[in-house]
Amino acid sequence: MIPALCSDRHVKLLKPDVRGVEVDAETRCVHYHSPLDIIAIKMACCGIYYACKDCHETLAGHAIEVWPHAEWNVRAVLCGACGCELTIHEYMDSGYSCPHCKAGFNPGCRNHYRFYFAPEDRA
Numbered sequence: 001m002i003p004a005l006c007s008d009r010h011v012k013l014l015k016p017d018v019r020g021v022e023v024d025a026e027t028r029c030v031h032y033h034s035p036l037d038i039i040a041i042k043m044a045c046c047g048i049y050y051a052c053k054d055c056h057e058t059l060a061g062h063a064i065e066v067w068p069h070a071e072w073n074v075r076a077v078l079c080g081a082c083g084c085e086l087t088i089h090e091y092m093d094s095g096y097s098c099p100h101c102k103a104g105f106n107p108g109c110r111n112h113y114r115f116y117f118a119p120e121d122r123a
């Protein structure tokens with residue numbers, strides 16, 4: 001069902017709202033805006049997509065919470081290129097590119113996973 005949705009050229013119109021500072025059409029923000037910075041993360045605390053944790057800190061008015069490993073099957077990562085929502089597992093297993101549109105993700109995001117997703121051994 002999701003792949004079918006993602007092959008729809010109009011899927012961009014269905015993209016969920018992404019909050020952030022100076023967010024562009026592919027969810028880059030003022031903090032992370034390289035060509036590969038195209039994912040947004042649905043925050044565990046409020047269930048709202050933000051371009052990054054710094055945008056959340058600026059705009060949300062509450063502390064960020066990480067996704068416990070037990071909830072990594074939640075669709076919480078948005079590909080800004082095609083608008084598909086990946087589960088956290090799908091994102092972790094993606095090899096730094098969107099499984100649907102093949103757009104490249106920033107491998108450097110790996111260093112920030114702990115701000116969003118609780119590691120397996122702490123779940």
Ligand SMILES: [Zn+2]
Binds near residue numbers: 060062
């Ligand atoms: Zn929040």
Ligand SMILES: [Zn+2]
Binds near residue numbers: 021
């Ligand atoms: Zn940001």
Ligand SMILES: [Zn+2]
Binds near residue numbers: 102
């Ligand atoms: Zn994509």
